[in-house]
Amino acid sequence: MNSSKRIILHIDFDSFFASVEQQYNPFFRNKPLGVTATNGRTCIIASSREAKKLGIKTGTRTFDAFRIYPDLQLTPADFWKYWEISKKFISICSGFSPLVEVFSIDELFMDITYTAKLYGGVMPLIDKLKEQIRDEIGEYITVSIGVSHNKLLAKLASGLKKPNGIFVIHPSQIEHVYKVVDLIDICGIGERIKKRLNGMGIFTLTQLRRTPRVALIAEFGHVEGRFLYDVGQGVDVNPVQAFTQDTGVKSVGRQHCLARNEHNSRIVLQNVYELFEEVAFKLRRLHKKARSGGLILYGSYIIHGHVTQQAYVDSGRDLFQLGMQVIHRQYNQLPPGYVRRIGVWAGYLQDSGNLPLPLLPYDQKQEKVLKAMDSLNERFGDHTIRNGFLVYSDKLTTVPNGYMADRYERRKLAHQNLEIP
Amino acid sequence: MSENVHEASVITVYDQRKRRTTIWRIKWQGRVYQVTTHGYHYTLEQGSTLCHIFSVVAGSLLFRLKFNTRTLQWSVEETYDNC
Numbered sequence: 001m002n003s004s005k006r007i008i009l010h011i012d013f014d015s016f017f018a019s020v021e022q023q024y025n026p027f028f029r030n031k032p033l034g035v036t037a038t039n040g041r042t043c044i045i046a047s048s049r050e051a052k053k054l055g056i057k058t059g060t061r062t063f064d065a066f067r068i069y070p071d072l073q074l075t076p077a078d079f080w081k082y083w084e085i086s087k088k089f090i091s092i093c094s095g096f097s098p099l100v101e102v103f104s105i106d107e108l109f110m111d112i113t114y115t116a117k118l119y120g121g122v123m124p125l126i127d128k129l130k131e132q133i134r135d136e137i138g139e140y141i142t143v144s145i146g147v148s149h150n151k152l153l154a155k156l157a158s159g160l161k162k163p164n165g166i167f168v169i170h171p172s173q174i175e176h177v178y179k180v181v182d183l184i185d186i187c188g189i190g191e192r193i194k195k196r197l198n199g200m201g202i203f204t205l206t207q208l209r210r211t212p213r214v215a216l217i218a219e220f221g222h223v224e225g226r227f228l229y230d231v232g233q234g235v236d237v238n239p240v241q242a243f244t245q246d247t248g249v250k251s252v253g254r255q256h257c258l259a260r261n262e263h264n265s266r267i268v269l270q271n272v273y274e275l276f277e278e279v280a281f282k283l284r285r286l287h288k289k290a291r292s293g294g295l296i297l298y299g300s301y302i303i304h305g306h307v308t309q310q311a312y313v314d315s316g317r318d319l320f321q322l323g324m325q326v327i328h329r330q331y332n333q334l335p336p337g338y339v340r341r342i343g344v345w346a347g348y349l350q351d352s353g354n355l356p357l358p359l360l361p362y363d364q365k366q367e368k369v370l371k372a373m374d375s376l377n378e379r380f381g382d383h384t385i386r387n388g389f390l391v392y393s394d395k396l397t398t399v400p401n402g403y404m405a406d407r408y409e410r411r412k413l414a415h416q417n418l419e420i421p
Numbered sequence: 422m423s424e425n426v427h428e429a430s431v432i433t434v435y436d437q438r439k440r441r442t443t444i445w446r447i448k449w450q451g452r453v454y455q456v457t458t459h460g461y462h463y464t465l466e467q468g469s470t471l472c473h474i475f476s477v478v479a480g481s482l483l484f485r486l487k488f489n490t491r492t493l494q495w496s497v498e499e500t501y502d503n504c
Contacts (some may be wrong), residue, residue, distance in 0.1 A: 024461040026477045026485050027503040084463040380468040
């Protein structure tokens with residue numbers, strides 16, 4: 001089909017985390033509300049529509065927010081709650097089209113080219129969708145919808161009429177829309193790219209539209225240059241990729257921001273171990289093994305690197321040992337100072353079924369131990385069984401992140417939706 | 422047998438037309454609360470146990486109620502006083 005005849009929707013929840021909390025707790029409704037991170041850090045990660053009107057934005061420190069509005073209500077984030085609502089939202093959208101691409105926890109793309117006529121057109125479909133969201137999710141949680149012929153413009157459109165709005169960009173209106181939006185309103189153009197574009201004398205999307213491709217490629221290289229040229233022309237050929245399609249897994253990772261700047265090296269290492277344990281759970285659930293382990297420690301010093309070995313592993317302890325090798329390459333032990341953020345990952349993945357079974361009795365025993373641990377953790381929750389090294393340390397809780405980067409959760413969601421008759 | 426302070430007695434109504442369960446009344450710690458507003462309902466997996474979480478308002482109190490589908494027990498997880 002001609003790409004300009006496709007009908008793509010971008011559906012975005014308005015102030016998602018805060019709206020969910022306002023739906024959940026009616027006492028928070030119509031009041032400025034800030035959602036804070038659960039890790040003890042004092043930053044507002046989402047603010048309600050009422051708080052945004054006062055100038056309290058995402059990233060504002062609570063101290064500054066109280067100076068703006070002393071009666072501001074604060075509530076800790078509950079990502080499982082948001083994820084459950086997101087799943088309900090995805091399930092509702094899947095009823096309108098099989099082509100639903102999950103972009104993040106609170107936004108998705110839908111290709112309704114072939115299903116719109118079943119509902120009498122685009123607008124009747126949108127009305128029905130909004131009605132279903134209101135009935136099944138709640139009257140306080142609203143969505144803004146952008147409609148266009150490609151994902152780039154649909155995403156731009158959804159941000160142009162918020163909250164609870166619908167905005168349509170027809171192919172003939174691109175020039176007109178580009179006159180009123182800023183460069184950074186486009187998904188894929190951030191402050192750094194904007195600065196470089198400004199350096200080329202490009203300050204508006206209309207100017208970008210008139211810039212020759214060669215000039216952009218000369219400045220940004222082939223990939224970014226072509227992308228920016230397409231942005232200027234309002235072209236995006238990427239199709240909506242159904243979330244039920246298997247996208248493959250290249251690496252599994254996890255990052256964690258500690259509650260405070262941690263000086264105690266034992267606590268830092270316990271957190272590293274627990275994060276590797278979590279990566280290992282995910283590997284085993286995905287039936288993968290890794291032969292590379294990476295670690296990054298941010299704080300008063302930075303340790304960053306990865307180690308690749310011949311053997312494939314899928315236990316937290318083995319991955320932790322790879323992480324320790326990264327530390328030992330730079331230091332004998334953790335240097336004095338503090339750590340604020342920890343990131344771990346496992347790469348060079350291979351399907352467990354393609355690898356030989358362990359030969360030595362010790363390794364065979366370890367596999368059985370891991371299986372027993374997994375069945376207990378599946379039944380009673382992650383981190384129920386922990387290594388002795390973690391005794392008396394705080395339990396890390398696995399939560400879905402806003403970008404829905406967790407392939408295991410995505411795969412589980414896809415399988416659950418495919419089971420729906 | 423001592424009563425768990427978190428456990429609650431709950432009267433629910435199932436609307437077959439809307440396919441929705443709503444909470445009507447809660448008895449907790451010897452007091453009866455009439456539900457006036459429903460906040461939200463979602464499900465949560467705790468290990469392999471599926472739990473239903475409801476948030477409801479009774480007077481100036483918000484209750485977070487959990488229904489454990491394995492034990493069929495209701496419990497008050499959290500309360501929030503708006504006074």
